[in-house]
Amino acid sequence: MGENEIYAAIGSAGLERLCAAFYRQVPNDELLGPMYPADDWAGAEQRLRDFLIYRFGGPQTYIAERGHPRLRGRHAPFAIDRERRDRWMLLMNRAIDEAELPGEVSATMREFFEHIATFLINQSDS
Numbered sequence: 001m002g003e004n005e006i007y008a009a010i011g012s013a014g015l016e017r018l019c020a021a022f023y024r025q026v027p028n029d030e031l032l033g034p035m036y037p038a039d040d041w042a043g044a045e046q047r048l049r050d051f052l053i054y055r056f057g058g059p060q061t062y063i064a065e066r067g068h069p070r071l072r073g074r075h076a077p078f079a080i081d082r083e084r085r086d087r088w089m090l091l092m093n094r095a096i097d098e099a100e101l102p103g104e105v106s107a108t109m110r111e112f113f114e115h116i117a118t119f120l121i122n123q124s125d126s
């Protein structure tokens with residue numbers, strides 16, 4: 001399955017389940033939790049959800065509200081090393097399991113996230 005077919009397969013409800021499952025874990029994670037805005041968890045969840053809706057072939061609300069994603073630039077303020085990248089993937093892979101998406105969708109998503117997460121590393125391991 002192609003990345004741009006995911007939205008048609010699972011709709012916004014599927015991506016909402018995924019992002020909710022991801023952000024249920026982040027605040028309690030000792031590595032990642034402190035990196036996120038403590039007073040805007042709902043906003044962070046919404047930004048990720050809208051980005052994924054757009055990126056997976058759905059409506060372009062993210063672009064209308066945030067402009068070009070520029071993911072590397074937007075992550076530049078956060079120190080992302082291999083350890084944090086791997087932790088992000090661990091939580092996202094758990095969220096994918098929890099959201100009980102069709103097998104093909106899960107497989108395409110895991111590959112997509114692995115790729116971008118590696119691309120966002122901007123620090124060597126400390």
Ligand code: HEM
Nearest residue numbers: 035036044047048051066074078080084085088116117120
């Ligand atoms: C590699 C580990 C990663 C870390 C540590 C990380 C961390 C963060 C943090 C701290 C924020 C700010 C939260 C907010 O206020 O929105 C953020 C935003 C965001 N992240 Fe990540 N992230 C990672 C990987 C990814 C990946 C793999 C994707 C997408 C495939 C992604 C997509 C986004 C998006 C769309 C935003 C909101 C950008 C905006 O519109 O401002 N992140 N990330």
